[in-house]
Amino acid sequence: MEMPSLDPEALARRPELIRALRHFLPPEHVIADQASLRAYECDGLTAYKQKPMLVALPETTQQVSQILRVCSDLGVKIVPRGAGTSLSGGALPVADGVMIGLAKFNQILEIDYHNRCAVVQSGVTNLAISEAVRSHGFYYAPDPSSQIACTIGGNVAENSGGVHCLKYGLTTHNILGLECVIPDGRVIRLGGKALDSAGYDLIGVLTGSEGLLAVITEVTVRILPKPETARAMLIGFSSSEASGNCVASIIGAGIIPAGMEMMDRPAINAAEDFVSAGYPRESEALLIVELDGPKIEVDFLISRVEKLAAEAGADTVRISNSDEEREMFWKGRKSAFPAVGRISPDYYCMDGTIPRKALPRVLSAIMGMSKKYGLSVANVFHAGDGNLHPLILFDANVPGQLERAEDFGSEILRLCVEVGGVLTGEHGVGVEKRDLMGVMFSDDDLKQQQRVKCAFDPLQLLNPGKVFPVLHRCAELGRMHIHDGKVTFPELPRF
């Protein structure tokens, strides 16, 4: 993975930078010793490691602004980090840059039940929001698997999903307001407790921008009344095709489950070995379907899904009769990644999204690739929204296996795009899928995205080396080229 070339000037300015930061940060909040820096060398994508030049741990928005101002003045790169749970290397440091850790932004500032929202600092964890409002019967809907650890600021940066996003949407559908600091140090407050605000939807473009446009310091999230009841079903099938058909017929019947997950046999068995959730080991595919809402509605829909499952040829159907049982059904799925981690020294998690109808084709192609690369694979799939997570099993200590796993993964993602899908459904591009962006986007597509980057960050100092495979200078992107050479526009001064 090639990262932007080292800036010797920035490295030479390290002592100057430490002095400048300690001017307004307590000394212990500017981490400069090599041993402590090691804690920040990677995020959830552990294949890539790099120590940052320095780590700054601000406590206030004002301090974030000052850090960004100092860095822009000195031309030093900046990488923001929440809890470091990114699976795409979004928080991978750069050797010549300052990492801004937002762990100290951990306060819930306001809970407003009248307006159904909560105002929280960006380092608050996803789960902490739901816990803070639980006593009033509310929750925050997006629930990525890492919700115990991941921060809401990171969720905004990655537009995180979770198992309930088919019904309740992604982060982008659940955010009302943001406070952020743009690279030149200006603090920008967007939106608030009202649904609409004036001008271009800057909250929309910041959500999922992978920390390349601004550092998020505060988030206003929507909170929802917790559904009265939720029940889950485990439905086993003798083929993934039958299971895919069942998903299609549930959606086709106008039912939008709160969650609908699929696991294949290797994933079922890994999960069962790990948590004994009572999964049917003999099934080739397992569906977990959760319905929530008023009890009478949930009971009614459960019986309809049961019927549709039987029509699709289900081998086994189990329906939860208590919250404990429902949570047990989910426990296997939610711990699928660590469960697979137990059966293989390393695994590589992919994240493409496909139109649901392409599932049989893609799964059988993945089986073919598994033979070709000589690596096993376990599949977990957000079946409701088409987001596929093949887990490629490998051993990094065996020479060549990491490279084979990466090639295997990239072939899967190319196939996802070929069948009308996309490279990443929720984990982000980061460094991991950066060089595959050209599979999905043309040069012109990517250049326009980079112009949006330049709109926020003309010096391109924020989170460099991520998302875009080819670096262009902002001035170069700003130029216009008109056909036939009739008109050319000089570089526009405002850019």
Place this chain on the structure above:
Amino acid sequence: MKEFWPNTSAEIKTAILDALSCDRALAVCGGGSKAGLGGEVNSDWVLNTSNFTGIVDYEPNELVLTAKAGTPISEIASVLKEASQHLSFEPPDWQLFLGNEGSIQTIGGVIASNFSGPRRIATGAARDFFLGLEMVTGRGEIIKSGGKVFKNVTGYDLCKLLAGSYGTLGVLTEVSVKCQPLSQKVRTVLVLNLSEQQAVEVMSDGLNSHLSITGAAHLPEKTASKSRVNYVGQAGTSITALRIEGVEVSVIERCEKLRKRMSAFGTVEELHYHNSKKLWEEIADINYFCDNKEPVWRVSIPPYSGAAFVEAVRRELNVEVYFDWGGGLVWMKLLEHKGEKWGSEMRALARKYSAHAALVRPGNVNPKRTPFFEVEDPGIAWLNRQIKHSFDPKGILNPGKIFGALL
């Protein structure tokens, strides 16, 4: 005067490159259903996307529809209805309100203006259902963003920038939207004779319950009297409406619970399918303010402050109002003209309530003095200019349409 009626993206590109070469601006329009919304575009070159019609791809089980941007929304609605689906953000139809009867509302226009109906509080806005696009930028480049799947974080979400951009960033040629199943059953519980403040509290109570309310509106007596739903029009008092949708058994039970809960606040009635549907269409389409051309403000506000804001306005000005989105959307018709300075006073007052006020129908207010909407914060204004510049550096697309003097 020059008119372009392109049939392909390449032809749009040519028109844009022509405009760039000749240093001319382009007024971008579709079926004309929102003509008059926003500032006047100062250009005699017009680019009309009406020839971009047709549904490109629709598979009900995928819950995604892709259409050319000029496809009439009526065509999309009927195709979706055949599969018992719909666009659940309830795109409002403002032809009558804006005096554009007989025009055609297109999917591109719906997206480019990002207006959503009463269900927004439950399922989201137009922008939330906008999955992917193809467009031609103000640079004359044909680009795409997003995709045809619901869950996608590959690259920046340019769709969000295009939703509500009023044709100022690029010309949309094709859009993909998420569709949702139609509800089997719809009912509306009415609570009679509440004050505006009581109504806001009651709507909040309903929305905070487990009853999954998908519409919460309040029509003061004068507004209610204009409803063509008999029961509402002839109630002789204010009406607070709460909508419940879903499968039959659930709707019946939740309605019963809601009626019980609401009976503590006032007399309770219930509307069934047809009347219910008609009422929410009237609310979405601003039917109550269609009888003349007085200025109308649309104020997006924290829902619980809706009534207090209106009370503050009433201290200064005679207005007729109604509330949607549980109080979070105030429609306000001015019944008197107090001079042009009122525009900025309205905005200042809105700011005080953390609200945003758009002048959706200027009437006799001079739109040059009081633009459609304003971005007041200098940092946000700078970012808006930067974004505009990144897509349309020469400012050739719909100049003057939004932001007043900002761009």
